[in-house]
Amino acid sequence: MKGPIWLGPKRAAALAERFGTPFYAYSARTLRTRARALKRAFPDAAIRYAMKANACPALLAEVRRAGLGVDTVSPWEVRLAREVGFRRKEIIYSGNMPSDDDLRAVHREGVMINLDALSSLRRFGRIAPGAKVSLRVNLDVGGGHHPHVITAGPESKFGLAPEELPEARAIAAEHGLRIVGLHQHIGSGIFDVGLFLEALDPLLALLVDFPDLEFVDAGGGFGVPYRPDEKAIDLEAWGAAITERFRVAARRYGRPLKLMLEPGRYVVCEAGLLVARVTTVKRTRDRVFIGTDSGMHHLIRPALYQAWHPVVTLPARERSAERCFVTGPICESGDLLAEERAMPVPDEGDLVVVGNAGAYGFSMASHYNLRARPAEVMIDGDDWRLVRPREDYRDVVRRRDVRRA
Numbered sequence: 004m005k006g007p008i009w010l011g012p013k014r015a016a017a018l019a020e021r022f023g024t025p026f027y028a029y030s031a032r033t034l035r036t037r038a039r040a041l042k043r044a045f046p047d048a049a050i051r052y053a054m055k056a057n058a059c060p061a062l063l064a065e066v067r068r069a070g071l072g073v074d075t076v077s078p079w080e081v082r083l084a085r086e087v088g089f090r091r092k093e094i095i096y097s098g099n100m101p102s103d104d105d106l107r108a109v110h111r112e113g114v115m116i117n118l119d120a121l122s123s124l125r126r127f128g129r130i131a132p133g134a135k136v137s138l139r140v141n142l143d144v145g146g147g148h149h150p151h152v153i154t155a156g157p158e159s160k161f162g163l164a165p166e167e168l169p170e171a172r173a174i175a176a177e178h179g180l181r182i183v184g185l186h187q188h189i190g191s192g193i194f195d196v197g198l199f200l201e202a203l204d205p206l207l208a209l210l211v212d213f214p215d216l217e218f219v220d221a222g223g224g225f226g227v228p229y230r231p232d233e234k235a236i237d238l239e240a241w242g243a244a245i246t247e248r249f250r251v252a253a254r255r256y257g258r259p260l261k262l263m264l265e266p267g268r269y270v271v272c273e274a275g276l277l278v279a280r281v282t283t284v285k286r287t288r289d290r291v292f293i294g295t296d297s298g299m300h301h302l303i304r305p306a307l308y309q310a311w312h313p314v315v316t317l318p319a320r321e322r323s324a325e326r327c328f329v330t331g332p333i334c335e336s337g338d339l340l341a342e343e344r345a346m347p348v349p350d351e352g353d354l355v356v357v358g359n360a361g362a363y364g365f366s367m368a369s370h371y372n373l374r375a376r377p378a379e380v381m382i383d384g385d386d387w388r389l390v391r392p393r394e395d396y397r398d399v400v401r402r403r404d405v406r407r408a
């Protein structure tokens with residue numbers, strides 16, 4: 004991969020010509036490289052790719068071929084994972100606030116269910132007495148790139164607090180549920196392995212209270228650099244530190260125990276680009292707006308998390324940089340792909356390429372303002388293929404009877 008904008012200008016132009024804009028491009032090679040690196044760094048772990056990061060079926064197929072399983076959070080994620088060919092035992096479900104229908108549907112699929120509220124456990128016990136189950140805990144250590152993605156700590160809606168665990172065990176016993184897994188996920192975009200270990204230690208300390216465990220799942224959240232001044236995590240060092248802690252705990256536990264991890268962003272972030280076209284260059288009294296045919300409806304991270312993504316325009320223009328706001332057609336002032344970015348002002352018709360867009364890009368895209376979601380293209384060396392076409396009016400509207408509506 005040649006940096007975050009790995010698509011050359013010629014190929015970007017050829018794909019834009021062929022498929023129109025906007026489109027997401029994914030590098031199959033980068034996906035495979037990331038999957039291999041994870042497996043190498045964590046030899047004891049079953050890696051469950053968190054498919055919420057990107058559930059493009061072709062991308063999931065690539066992840067499956069690379070030997071990872073999946074972490075899911077909804078019945079349809081489970082269903083798609085099965086359709087793509089993941090085996091039941093390669094799938095874990097870690098939904099939050101599940102309805103009874105969710106619990107029934109996931110149980111019917113026969114995949115491991117990970118629950119994080121006493122109510123969910125009670126309802127699951129009634130639905131599936133005697134089943135195996137895993138518990139998600141919240142041990143007060145959380146972290147992440149933005150408050151919205153911190154998923155542990157006293158203010159978090161996720162996980163069972165330590166003081167709830169005796170009652171969780173009692174509910175499980177009442178319904179004959181076997182607690183075979185302990186799980187936590189502390190947040191997303193973590194760069195400090197120290198924080199990860201700070202959360203892992205109390206999780207491993209809980210093992211003694213659960214005699215039937217088959218696995219312990221330490222979640223995902225591995226950070227990926229977006230800004231030029233951010234440094235990639237040392238995955239090998241993370242692997243060594245986490246594996247060592249796990250091995251000590253597993254030996255102490257004395258029964259066979261598997262480690263599970265659920266990285267999403269780490270697998271797909273750098274593999275994805277969003278390619279759009281400049282529709283409108285607009286100079287106001289204070290600002291230069293670069294209007295494109297994509298925006299917050301396709302990549303909401305800048306609007307939602309004030310996230311910084313690398314952006315280039317193609318072809319390269321030999322002009323001095325100006326302070327630009329890259330935006331889209333959505334009727335919100337927060338519709339931004341880049342804010343106050345020093346860059347040469349492109350011509351209308353040029354391309355805009357947004358890097359590090361493989362994770363939480365398409366998967367968080369919407370139809371806001373009745374706009375279609377982009378096409379998706381998989382690139383593998385010299386090969387490329389359209390893996391999902393851009394939506395059309397009918398995909399977006401799906402109306403039944405307009406007169407009665």
Ligand SMILES: Cc1ncc(COP(=O)(O)O)c(C=O)c1O
Binds near residue numbers: 192224265267
């Ligand atoms: C339960 C669970 N596991 C894994 C992940 C993946 O996180 P990341 O993409 O940061 O690795 C998430 C993300 O929200 C999650 O909620």
